[in-house]
Amino acid sequence: xxxxxxxxxxxxxxxxxxxxxxxxxxxxxxxxxxxxxxxxxxxxxxxxxxxxxxxxxxxxxxxxxxxxxxxxxxxxxxxxxxxxxxxxxxxxxxxxxxxxxxxxxxxxxxxxxxxxxxxxxxxxxxxxxxxxxxxxxxxxxxxxxxxxxxxxxxxxxxxxxxxxxxxxxxxxxxxxxxxxxxxxxxxxxxxxxxxxxxxxxxxxxxxxxxxxxx
Amino acid sequence: xxxxxxxxxxxxxxxxxxxxxxxxxxxxxxxxxxxxxxxxxxxxxxxxxxxxxxxxxxxxxxxxxxxxxxxxxxxxxxxxxxxxxxxxxxxxxxxxxxxxxxxxxxxxxxxxxxxxxxxxxxxxxxxxxxxxxxxxxxxxxxxxxxxxxxxxxxxxxxxxxxxxxxxxxxxxxxxxxxxxxxxxxxxxxxxxxxxxxxxxxxxxxxxxxxxxxxxxxxxxxxxxxxxxxxxxxxxxxxxxxxxxxxxxxxxxxxxxxxxxxxxxxxxxxxxxxxxxxxxxxxxx
Numbered sequence: 400x401x402x403x404x405x406x407x408x409x410x411x412x413x414x415x416x417x418x419x420x421x422x423x424x425x426x427x428x429x430x431x432x433x434x435x436x437x438x439x440x441x442x443x444x445x446x447x448x449x450x451x452x453x454x455x456x457x458x459x460x461x462x463x464x465x466x467x468x469x470x471x472x473x474x475x476x477x478x479x480x481x482x483x484x485x486x487x488x489x490x491x492x493x494x495x496x497x498x499x500x501x502x503x504x505x506x507x508x509x510x511x512x513x514x515x516x517x518x519x520x521x522x523x524x525x526x527x528x529x530x531x532x533x534x535x536x537x538x539x540x541x542x543x544x545x546x547x548x549x550x551x552x553x554x555x556x557x558x559x560x561x562x563x564x565x566x567x568x569x570x571x572x573x574x575x576x577x578x579x580x581x582x583x584x585x586x587x588x589x590x591x592x593x594x595x596x597x598x599x600x601x602x603x604x605x606x607x608x609x610x611x612x613x
Numbered sequence: 614x615x616x617x618x619x620x621x622x623x624x625x626x627x628x629x630x631x632x633x634x635x636x637x638x639x640x641x642x643x644x645x646x647x648x649x650x651x652x653x654x655x656x657x658x659x660x661x662x663x664x665x666x667x668x669x670x671x672x673x674x675x676x677x678x679x680x681x682x683x684x685x686x687x688x689x690x691x692x693x694x695x696x697x698x699x700x701x702x703x704x705x706x707x708x709x710x711x712x713x714x715x716x717x718x719x720x721x722x723x724x725x726x727x728x729x730x731x732x733x734x735x736x737x738x739x740x741x742x743x744x745x746x747x748x749x750x751x752x753x754x755x756x757x758x759x760x761x762x763x764x765x766x767x768x769x770x771x772x773x774x775x776x777x778x779x780x781x782x783x784x785x786x787x788x789x790x791x792x793x794x795x796x797x798x799x800x801x802x803x804x805x806x807x808x809x810x811x812x813x814x815x816x817x818x819x820x821x822x823x824x825x826x827x828x829x830x831x832x833x834x835x836x837x838x839x840x841x842x843x844x845x846x847x848x849x850x851x852x853x854x855x856x857x858x859x860x861x862x863x864x865x866x867x868x869x870x871x872x873x874x875x876x877x878x879x880x881x882x883x884x885x886x887x888x889x890x891x892x893x894x895x896x897x
Binding site: 463596 | 625629633634636637638640641644654655657658660723724727728729730731732733735736739740741743744818822823824825826828829836839840843850852853856859860863864867868871
């Protein structure tokens with residue numbers, strides 16, 4: 400407890416940045432993921448190919464590698480300088496978007512074919528079928544797995560510790576400079592992550608129950 | 614076009630075809646423009662210069678890369694085997710008839726799954742020595758944390774696999790007087806494993822990707838080496854070239870494993886048909 404109280408500033412800063420990274424990355428990867436998900440089911444075969452290649456390549460790339468390209472590679476390109484936080488968030492967004500796209504696609508595919516056929520029969524076009532018939536229904540199938548993706552995202556923010564971003568995963572490194580007990584520090588960090596993850600998981604279960612009844 | 618048969622859109626007419634071709638061409642152009650810009654920037658900033666790639670022409674360096682690939686794979690192999698074992702143990706605990714045992718294992722699984730893998734690795738490598746466990750090497754830290762995290766995930770996958778089987782399977786086992794562990798081993802597990810195999814392999818791809826976090830606990834895997842070569846000043850700090858080299862190895866390894874997952878998925882759905890046929894034949 401003493402370790403926590405003595406270094407409360409570091410813990411608060413770390414977890415605040417983690418939450419900030421999480422929220423920004425979640426919103427942006429949701430947007431990008433939906434775009435890629437739509438590409439993957441679009442009528443144009445070229446668009447589908449682009450979406451498929453993106454998902455397959457990014458899902459088979461370690462996040463740490465992606466971050467290495469952004470955090471260590473980008474500054475060497477001679478482009479406008481960005482801070483490490485922005486670069487780490489960019490890597491997280493690209494990475495998470497591929498998972499969001501897959502969740503979105505399987506959500507759409509899970510809707511009964513008859514729904515699409517009925518919508519097509521009354522003359523709706525692709526955008527209308529998607530926007531007015533499929534997405535509203537797919538929404539409840541999509542939210543629980545989407546929450547799983549976001550839980551993974553929350554945990555993945557720690558990978559940024561390797562690339563000079565001050566967040567919860569980097570608390571321990573700063574604590575060792577202060578000469579604190581690393582075991583106790585890391586256990587506290589783990590505990591706080593556990594609380595955040597379990598809170599998200601509880602939210603997920605609530606959504607699931609709510610829509611299971613409907 | 615097979616996708617049209619999914620019913621999201623009708624087979625396209627002449628105008629629709631033209632429109633979709635234009636949209637497709639625009640998307641491809643946009644992607645090519647972004648990629649082209651990146652390659653251009655790489656070229657302009659001299660990332661393709663001979664000096665920055667020279668280091669990878671040395672046999673010593675190439676051998677080192679090979680050795681490092683092997684150590685990445687050995688961390689993966691150790692983590693994979695141990696996590697599958699832990700997954701079985703956690704599952705068996707979870708299935709226990711004693712409420713206290715089953716609840717405890719459920720909580721342990723939740724906790725193992727809820728802590729970020731990187732924090733687990735740091736706990737192993739920087740935390741355990743505080744308790745006097747001086748024997749923890751980077752390799753052990755990587756393998757043990759992969760075991761803990763993926764073991765918990767596997768336990769959940771296994772449970773979902775068992776739950777997905779029809780209830781009649783267990784009841785039939787009970788009816789002919791099998792004991793619980795016999796029902797599990799003879800009836801449920803063989804069917805569940807076939808269903809779960811694609812999911813298990815996808816999770817193994819995740820484990821393979823996660824070995825990349827080993828560089829945070831100084832385990833000499835591919836990213837560690839990429840960072841090491843990338844900071845060699847006499848070769849122009851080739852961080853981008855070395856990230857490209859090591860990264861391609863990682864991506865190729867993961868793609869191979871993912872490809873296996875897809876093949877197995879096809880195989881297991883085919884094998885499903887075969888078993889059904891055998892069952893029908895067995896009635897005679």
